[in-house]
Amino acid sequence: xxxxxxxxxxxxxxGPDLTGAPLHDKLLATWQDRPGFWGWAGSVxxxxxxxxxxxxxxxxxxxxxxxxxxxxxxxxxxxxHLLGPDRYNQIFxxxxxxxMFLFAVPVMDAMAIYLxxxxxxxxxxxxxxxxxxxxxxxxxxxxxxxxAFVLNVGPDAGWFSYVPLAGPEFSPGKRVDFWAQMVTFTxxxxxxxxxxxxxxxxxxxxxxxxxxxxxxxxxxxxxVSLMVIFSMPAIALASAMLxxxxxxxxxxxxxxxxxxxxxxxxxxxxFGHPEVYIIFLPATGFVSEIVxxxxxxxxxxxxxxxxxxxxxxxxxxxxxxxxxxxxGLPRMGYAFxxxxxxxxSVPSGIQIFCWLATIWTGRPRFTLPMLWVVAFIVTFVLGGxxxxxxxSVPVDLQVHDTFFVVAHxxxxxxxxxxFPLLGAITYWFPKFTGRMMNERVGRIxxxxxxxxxxxxxxxxxFLGIMGMPRRxxxxxxxxxxxxxxxxxSIGAFVFAAGVxxxxxxxxxxxxxxxxxxxxxxGAPGLEWATTSPPQPYNFPHQPVVLDATPLWNPERAVARGxxxxxxxxxxxxxFEARPDLREPSPVPTLWPMIAAAATTVLFVSSIFAPWAxxxxxxxxxxxxIAWFWPKDRSHEGEPVVD
Amino acid sequence: xxxxxxxxQDFSLDLAPLETHAFGHRSLTWWGIVAFFLIEGTAxxxxxxxxxxxxxxxxxxxxxxxxxxxxxAGTLFTILILLSExxxxxxxxxxxxxxxxxxxxxxxxxxxxxxxxxxxRAFEFNSLNVLxxxxxxxxxxxxxxxxxxxxxxxxxxxxLVLAALMFTPHGTEGRRFVDCSExxxxxxFVWLLWLPIYVLIYWLPRxxx
Numbered sequence: 128x129x130x131x132x133x134x135x136x137x138x139x140x141x142g143p144d145l146t147g148a149p150l151h152d153k154l155l156a157t158w159q160d161r162p163g164f165w166g167w168a169g170s171v172x173x174x175x176x177x178x179x180x181x182x183x184x185x186x187x188x189x190x191x192x193x194x195x196x197x198x199x200x201x202x203x204x205x206x207x208h209l210l211g212p213d214r215y216n217q218i219f220x221x222x223x224x225x226x227m228f229l230f231a232v233p234v235m236d237a238m239a240i241y242l243x244x245x246x247x248x249x250x251x252x253x254x255x256x257x258x259x260x261x262x263x264x265x266x267x268x269x270x271x272x273x274x275a276f277v278l279n280v281g282p283d284a285g286w287f288s289y290v291p292l293a294g295p296e297f298s299p300g301k302r303v304d305f306w307a308q309m310v311t312f313t314x315x316x317x318x319x320x321x322x323x324x325x326x327x328x329x330x331x332x333x334x335x336x337x338x339x340x341x342x343x344x345x346x347x348x349x350x351v352s353l354m355v356i357f358s359m360p361a362i363a364l365a366s367a368m369l370x371x372x373x374x375x376x377x378x379x380x381x382x383x384x385x386x387x388x389x390x391x392x393x394x395x396x397x398f399g400h401p402e403v404y405i406i407f408l409p410a411t412g413f414v415s416e417i418v419x420x421x422x423x424x425x426x427x428x429x430x431x432x433x434x435x436x437x438x439x440x441x442x443x444x445x446x447x448x449x450x451x452x453x454x455g456l457p458r459m460g461y462a463f464x465x466x467x468x469x470x471x472s473v474p475s476g477i478q479i480f481c482w483l484a485t486i487w488t489g490r491p492r493f494t495l496p497m498l499w500v501v502a503f504i505v506t507f508v509l510g511g512x513x514x515x516x517x518x519s520v521p522v523d524l525q526v527h528d529t530f531f532v533v534a535h536x537x538x539x540x541x542x543x544x545x546f547p548l549l550g551a552i553t554y555w556f557p558k559f560t561g562r563m564m565n566e567r568v569g570r571i572x573x574x575x576x577x578x579x580x581x582x583x584x585x586x587x588x589f590l591g592i593m594g595m596p597r598r599x600x601x602x603x604x605x606x607x608x609x610x611x612x613x614x615x616s617i618g619a620f621v622f623a624a625g626v627x628x629x630x631x632x633x634x635x636x637x638x639x640x641x642x643x644x645x646x647x648x649g650a651p652g653l654e655w656a657t658t659s660p661p662q663p664y665n666f667p668h669q670p671v672v673l674d675a676t677p678l679w680n681p682e683r684a685v686a687r688g689x690x691x692x693x694x695x696x697x698x699x700x701x702f703e704a705r706p707d708l709r710e711p712s713p714v715p716t717l718w719p720m721i722a723a724a725a726t727t728v729l730f731v732s733s734i735f736a737p738w739a740x741x742x743x744x745x746x747x748x749x750x751x752i753a754w755f756w757p758k759d760r761s762h763e764g765e766p767v768v769d
Numbered sequence: 770x771x772x773x774x775x776x777x778q779d780f781s782l783d784l785a786p787l788e789t790h791a792f793g794h795r796s797l798t799w800w801g802i803v804a805f806f807l808i809e810g811t812a813x814x815x816x817x818x819x820x821x822x823x824x825x826x827x828x829x830x831x832x833x834x835x836x837x838x839x840x841x842a843g844t845l846f847t848i849l850i851l852l853s854e855x856x857x858x859x860x861x862x863x864x865x866x867x868x869x870x871x872x873x874x875x876x877x878x879x880x881x882x883x884x885x886x887x888x889x890r891a892f893e894f895n896s897l898n899v900l901x902x903x904x905x906x907x908x909x910x911x912x913x914x915x916x917x918x919x920x921x922x923x924x925x926x927x928x929l930v931l932a933a934l935m936f937t938p939h940g941t942e943g944r945r946f947v948d949c950s951e952x953x954x955x956x957x958f959v960w961l962l963w964l965p966i967y968v969l970i971y972w973l974p975r976x977x978x
Binding site for chain 2: 381686701
């Protein structure tokens, strides 16, 4: 129907007659960003945005890391007064907030934004302008929080901002408002990415890439994106309620006016617990990809791993109350949430056994990415075990709010997510930059960071059992805590040195590393089927997938017939990935940036005046309308009614 | 495992004959809209959960001396938004039949209905018999109404913009008809979500006491 008129006009299409250098020139002209700042600012290329997301996340990691070192300096010995209590409160709040909202979630988004379109074999993300918008929102929110902190208006009620402490009565001033509004920024950003990734995975997979043949990292990101969609509205709503209580006098959390402070905890953890898996599941995706490549075989129990990802995603929504064991719950609530918390260790266990079986039955090569995987398995299992301990109510009540909990979640978050991330960066670095990371320096970084991590956090288990509470700015001597704290502080500085060596290696290798070629590891995924780094159009011809490990298959196929003078992608069916439509892919534009700027004005000014929400929405609406209004008919064409 | 050089570079699949747009779940727009349904639906579900959580903590609902909201404005709003589904379904059918003149007329008509709905909504705020800062009951009732107002305002403006767009030459493109069809789906979501909120705001405070 639609091609009735279109057939009168002929479009240039790829195929055996248009391939190689002439095709490259045409596609480059179509897909390349304009040079200069405005070309960069208007880019909708997922690789450009993924790269800047990654760099931004590591900037925030560094900032959060400096705060950690400040805290460890303060706690190295008893009765130190490097930092006062007020500054310390801001620092531990900023550390947690930065690491969770501005590093952990965005860095996983960054990897997915860069890799998912390449792994599923398409030219760009679905909704690429939404993706561009998300980066601007993320940067604006993170910058706002850090500027406030530098101006001594940093949040100081902890990264989960419990009321009544964070409410209007006990936290006057604007500190908590900046925290709540930073949450709004990052939720908008994360939701935008989640929508983009979900649609790309469901509709943008290469012809032949059935769900069963979809790479495990892509599966992980599908589950994670759906988890973001179902969990982030909770914190967006909760932080709006908190701001309303603080700004316009609503009574949601005020028990004197029939409100309830536990409502905050429920809403926060309904988001906060899935958040942990939103950070952890992408990392399991990295591990699956790395293990597959370096054992030379498909991951053992591919289906079991996929089902484990889905099961973790579902169970993650049934555990939030285990963060609230100390609030006094009905006995049935204790039993249910203990059982659910223990149950979630089962799918994680299944994944670990599948990786071990893959290594056992494959031919493992212990390259640097694999070393990080081994460090991950060891560290994460330790963190997982303390998690099972904490699921038990009597244990939880004893160690609640102590350093035992601090040790536990650093084991699962650093061991479970950061170690695989560093492995993943080493693994995909050749694809990002066209060069290999220096193996020797990488091993040095590894052997500094991993033992130092355990030196830092293992003693915290004992500190917690010995009763040292978290979030105290100092402690008296004679408690028996001095030595273990000193060990942890030394470990923290050595760990930071390891991370610095890693980042130094990244910076050095990006310029001076050995040239990598398309597929330096002999990996099977589609992302290795194109050049390193990929061209703006990703693949010269649309790849067609014949099995789950396409590059290990001696037979390869590509499709013909996509338009080359306009941005066009193929859409496939959800389950079978049968080719279904050719849809135009949006061209670069500055409107997402302008819309983000207008939204930033709205969000920041609403911290100071509630009416800014109403007035500020006018420029936002104008920017969004201008964004969606079609500007150039030549890019779309193929009309049906004239 | 180093891969052997590929033996076949096969071009047998030709994508050129594929259509360039489609309605419903075949289009990317539909998936984007469904994702936003899920996001907004979750937000509303949690707001409703918060309503019940607060109601459960309270001995009376609304707490005395407050009276339940007056019914007139909210009920008129509900009747009109339910009736709006008739032109909404018609515009969806017209879009899927590529009937541009009919799409234009119906979009303008729905835009007018939206304007009347916005006026009724303003009266609703005036009939709640409680202010947002008086107690948690007032806060949560206002939250539900503000959330839904944001929702309907967004889709109303969206409909107006789409109506304007369909009067320009862009309106002749196949993909714009998909937009009209998906906008109609979105409108359904807006009124469907309203029904439980209507019950919570206007009827539950009457029924529990």
